Amino acid sequence: xxxxxxxxxxxxxxxxxxxxxxxxxxxxxxxxxxxxxxxxxxxxxxxxxxxxxxxxxxxxxxxxxxxxxxxxxxxxxxxxxxxxxxxxxxxxxxxxxxxxxxxxxxxxxxxxxxxxxxxxxxxxxxxxxxxxxxxxxxxxxxxxxxxxxxxxxxxxxx
Numbered sequence: 001x002x003x004x005x006x007x008x009x010x011x012x013x014x015x016x017x018x019x020x021x022x023x024x025x026x027x028x029x030x031x032x033x034x035x036x037x038x039x040x041x042x043x044x045x046x047x048x049x050x051x052x053x054x055x056x057x058x059x060x061x062x063x064x065x066x067x068x069x070x071x072x073x074x075x076x077x078x079x080x081x082x083x084x085x086x087x088x089x090x091x092x093x094x095x096x097x098x099x100x101x102x103x104x105x106x107x108x109x110x111x112x113x114x115x116x117x118x119x120x121x122x123x124x125x126x127x128x129x130x131x132x133x134x135x136x137x138x139x140x141x142x143x144x145x146x147x148x149x150x151x152x153x154x155x156x157x158x
Contacts, residue, residue, distance in 0.1 A: 054142050054149035061146055063087065068111075070102035074152045078139060081106055081122050087141045088122040089150045095127075095134040111136075 057071040063082040070092055071078050077092035079102045090111065092101050099115035106112075110128060111120045118132035125136035140151035 053152040055152055056147055057150050058148045059146045060143060060148055066106055068102040068106055073150050076153045078150060080148065083109055087143055087148055089139040089141050090122050090125055091137045094118055094132060095136060096132040
């Protein structure tokens, strides 16, 4: 019974994205606690988008699929990952006891902490397996040519 509701939500979200255009819209499917799929849309005004500060952190040619690269943005350590042609950025510290995630294992979208084997989804930071209970902070990434930029944590209120 949850599938028709999810389909209607996804159709409504797609329709809204089509009406409003790509600029300033973020559309993503998210799972709620009970496992139902729902569409979650956040609309950011152009002013807020312009307020985001992005920092050049790496070259796309420096990233390899399945490997993590540690960078620093505004004093915070961040792990970069290249998966299926897309770059993701998450906090480099495990939310369990601050294990160095850049030294962990990356398999598809799953990042495993090298200390106690907590697993996270790098797309949204959610915990896939404990002992970690808190999700990883994630950061917006922008790629322009070979340049990889990450949104500064202070610009996002993190």
